[in-house]
Amino acid sequence: MNKNDKIKLTKEQREDMISEIKEYFYNERDEELGDLASSKILDFIIDKLSLEFYNQGVYDSYQYMTRSIDDLLSIQKF
Template sequence: MNNNIKLSKEKREAMILEIKSYFENERDEELGDLASGLILDFIIEKIAPEFYNQGIYDVYAYMNDRIEDVLGLQKY
């Protein structure tokens, strides 16, 4: 699967800090930048597409509802 998720350097660094913080606070484990970056890469490659696809489905359902609303504006 082609992964088109691109992060700015600043966003990637912020996410790595979040991962490091999570592991330290929730698991009492200290991770370095490399390990945290690899976890982030795994999430982006394997998990994020499912959330993206769910977002697409949610938008599709929302837009279909709005189209039905528009059809109700017809004049007879």
């Protein structure tokens, strides 16, 4: 994933995430956000932060696969 790749969400996923943002701000900060403000926050997260989450997922997968390969080698018969 390079910086020009953008996470693509379905309409339903986007609506669910916007709803989650609105609920978070209401419950944690006692602020009522509208759809536009919540949408802007979601866009910021996708544009500025998602690459870090993606890269962490890739690294975690790499570590898991490395451990799995080491486990596979342990069943060799001599």
